[in-house]
Amino acid sequence: MFSPFERLFAWRYLRARRQEGFISVIALFSFLGIALGVAALIIVMSVMNGFRQELTSQILGINGHIAVFGTMGPMDDYDVLRKKIEKLPGITQVAPVVENQAMAIAHGQAMGVQVNGMFLEDLKNRKNVSEKIIAGGMKYYTTPSSILVGARLAEKMGLSIGDKLTIVAPEGTSTAFGTVPRTKTFTVAGIFEVGMYQYDSGFVFVPIETAQKFFQMGEGVSGLEIFTTDPNQKDKFKEEIIPLLHDHRARMFDWQEANSKFFTAVEVERNVMFVILTLIILVASFNVISSLIMLVKDKGRDIAILRTMGASRGMIMRIFFLTGSTLGLVGTTLGSVLALLFCWNIERIRKFIESLSGSNLFNSEIYFLSKLPAKVDTTEVALVIGIALGLTFLASLYPSWRASKLDPVEALRYE
Structure with missing residues (x-):
């Protein structure tokens, strides 16, 4: 789908050079924003699933169906x-x-x-x-x-x-x-x-x-x-x-009727947190747009030269699309790995933080359960990954299209 030529230039544009330091900082924050947004969304959804599973198992273990x-x-x-x-x-x-x-x-x-x-x-x-x-x-x-x-x-x-x-x-x-x-x-x-x-x-x-x-x-x-x-x-x-x-x-x-208040509260909080944390990924996607637009403006001369050397509009568009989508792909992958590691070790992390701070982070009188649960749902993880990748891919389209429409004559007129 992407030729070696396109991958080469996309990789070069992702690397920081001295005169492009500010653009690289924006790209770094975009990358970190996507990673943290994906990680936070997966962790919260897993904890909510764990809450529901633990409540269900405890309730059904004490009361009849x-x-x-x-x-x-x-x-x-x-x-x-x-x-x-x-x-x-x-x-x-x-x-x-x-x-x-x-x-x-x-x-x-x-x-x-x-x-x-x-x-x-x-x-x-x-x-x-x-x-x-x-x-x-x-x-x-x-x-x-x-x-x-x-x-x-x-x-x-x-x-x-x-x-x-x-x-x-x-x-x-x-x-x-x-x-x-x-x-x-x-x-x-x-x-x-x-x-x-x-x-x-x-x-x-x-x-x-x-x-x-x-x-x-x-x-x-x-x-x-x-x-x-x-x-x-x-x-x-x-x-x-x-x-x-x-x-x-x-x-x-x-x-369910006897314990509706528990399950209703968990479900409402789960849906609200999903919307809120998805907005974090959306904001990070806007950062991808801004960083790519600045990169296109900075690389106007390079684009013009590539066009005069025979590069098509599609090749230019694919180069910048690959640059933006790589940020989303790597950020989503890193966020997913961090989230899964966190969920699999969530109780150890909680106890470690409590030992450092000396405070009770998960009071059973407030949260009903004596330990912090987390249940990773592969379908939900795939949904979060799909949303993150979809938003970053969409965010990369407009700057890439703008780059492909750049007129070489206008770009090189004052060079």
Whole structure:
């Protein structure tokens, strides 16, 4: 496509010479702008993808893909509905749960928590809990007064294995002397660390029989959490479950509806950052235009001589197009390599910067996760590279066209 003659002159124009120093500085900044813009865009998109993936994996590891909860209080006939749903193809588990808000008190501190009552076997199937216990163990969960707490909650309240934790129910017990707060003291049997601040600081698990008695639910439960073979096919499974709910006072929602605020926030921020960082590449492309226009003006005499020696307009245009597109190609390549290296080592880089600055760059209380995630999507990387190359190629066209239209007679008139 490009002859050796055209490549030779394009390469010569890219190299700095003393009288062209200013033009070379502009070209350098154009090159760096493209590289940094591409790197920033790929890194941000990868981090956003990592956020979404981590949130999804943590949420699906704790909560069911579909939830069916009673609309008129506890579900007393949950076992009948459970057996019906378990017969549907693609359903892997249906777990009854008792959920309620309560106050946890220990060592003079009080915090709001969500109490989750579950059978031992169902809790063992929640790998994000059962396989992430950092102290104690599931074997202690069998006693009625045992409780599993999150690592952040244990840290804030100074809890360790064997400590006592008092749970206060939101509804009191009516007596002849008025309403008395309903409390129960539990023994910490295990401490888990999921890696998501919301769960590690606000979730506790107790045996389901204890939760039923404590929240005065009788033999009923709050609802059923349903796990499927593919959480992304939730709508298909919901259509199959809806007919089964006609005889039960229950409502149904899926994991995306229950956590829509998280995913909406990540998606909006991701789209906004994509637009903003694309503008960086666009600005760098304008720098390519300005540097090439200045180069064309500076090389007017050279262009005229080349034209008189037999160079065609197309050859002149290709020389300057190759000069500008090389800036974009090399800048995009460098930016992509830097971005991939950064994403693959992002957690090490974060810890290194934190050790130097002495500050916490990724607070789990703000960002929900305990580590900085990054997931490189090859399709998105290819899209970013295509956008960067497309903008720089387009930016090189006009100056190249101007160079090809230069009149040799006018250029050499005063030489």
